[in-house]
Amino acid sequence: MKTWEEMEKVQPLASRIITNSIQKDRISHAYLIQGARGTGKREIAQLLAKGLFCEQKTGIEPCNACNMCKRIDSRNHPDVHWIEPEGQSIKIEQVRRLQKEFTYSGLESDQKVYIIQSAELLTLNAANRILKFLEEPNKKTTAIMLTENSQAIIATIRSRCQVIDLQPLSPTLFYEILVESGVSEGNAVFMRALTNDLNEATRLLSDDWFAEARKLVVQLVEMFAINPDDVYLFIHRHWLAHFKDREQHEQGLDLLLLAFRDVLYFHIGNEAAIVCFQAGDERLERLAMHFSQEQLAIILQQLLQAKRSIKQNVHPTLVMEQLTLQIQR
Ligand SMILES: [Zn+2]
Structure with missing residues (x-):
């Protein structure tokens, strides 16, 4: 989605609001763009930045070819700063570094843009520092904050931003996009259930780790029905050896849910x-004989609870052992 025309097909309302303000030369000094993964947050931020710097715009559309556009795409533009979490949060030092950068004058103009990815991960100190920055709006500075959850951002920041809500990609649109890009129908159905981010879907489909994860998940579900006594060993030998960090564990649980x-x-x-x-x-028939609908409904709840525990940093071994006991019961 490198033009507003393309973006409008996916995010019609957000595109119209922003392109209107570009046309009227009334770009906000701060945006808070909220949407799930894959809905176009980063692309909108890039389009906005190009709107400010592109040297060969046609109307509102950036050329995507000039030096400015290219540098924005490769994140090498000296006046477009990206901040993303370092580890689990965005720390005050990162905001300090940004503000120091901003004391230098711009490349061609004084126009500056900063884009904060996963803004919900700003520490309170970092958020307060950003807030001070927003309270003294410099006409030539545009803040673009991206988040999956604007409610996790302090209200004083939210109230100083123009909030743009992005719509989730419809599963049908996403399925079509996947098939058009050469993904098999079976895999497209599978991916549509897992994500609505095309980049993520193509990355996962070509990832050996993920292919193995899919196999392990089906094996584990079958084992619960056929060799329940072996599950504990399987978890220790195969599951915990394959799923390592928190993100992988969450993904494993997502696959189990499916x-x-x-x-x-x-x-x-x-x-x-x-x-x-x-x-x-045929395996489904066997599994359906083993698990009643009531049991399955409970298992789905238990899987969601396990996911919450992983998010809350409970040790994955503990989470998986407890889950095994619950499902075997
Ligand atoms: Zn350009």
Whole structure:
């Protein structure tokens, strides 16, 4: 999505609000752009920055070819600063570094843009520092904050920004985009259930780690039904060896959710919604005989609880052991 025309197909309302302000030369000094992964937050920030710096705009559209556009794309533009979390948060030192940079004058003009990714991860100190920055709006400075959850951002910052809400990509649109880009229909159905970020989907589909993860998940679900006594060993030998950091554990649990949900869908005859198994897969019948609908509903709850525990930094070994006990019960 490198033009407003393309962006408008995915985010019509947000595109109209922003392009209107570009046309009227009334760009806000601070934006807070909220949307799920893959909805175009970064692309909108880049389009906004190009709107301010591109040397060969056609109307509101950036040329995507001039030196300015290219430097913005490669994140090498000296007056467009990106801040992203270092570790689990965005720290005050990062904001201090940015503000120091801003005391130098710009390359061609005094125009400056800073883009904060995952702004919900600003520490309170860092957020307060940003707030002071926003309170003395310099006409030539544009802040663009990107977040998946604007409620996690302090209200005093929110109230000083123009808040732009992005719509989630519709699963149908996402499925079409995937198939058009050469993904098989089966994989597109699977990916549509997992994400609505095209980059993420293509990355996962070509990732050996992920392919192995998909296999382990199906193996584990089957093992619960067929060899429940071996599950504990399987978790220690294979699962914990494969899923290592917190993000991987969350992904593993997401996949388990999909696989157990497939069994539930099989029960209720909604085979079109099955994603991890193939429709008509004999294994589903066996699994459906083992797990009742009531059990499956409880297991899905337990998986969500396990995901919350991982998010809260409970040790993954503990989470998986507890989950195993719960499902075996
Ligand atoms: Zn340009």
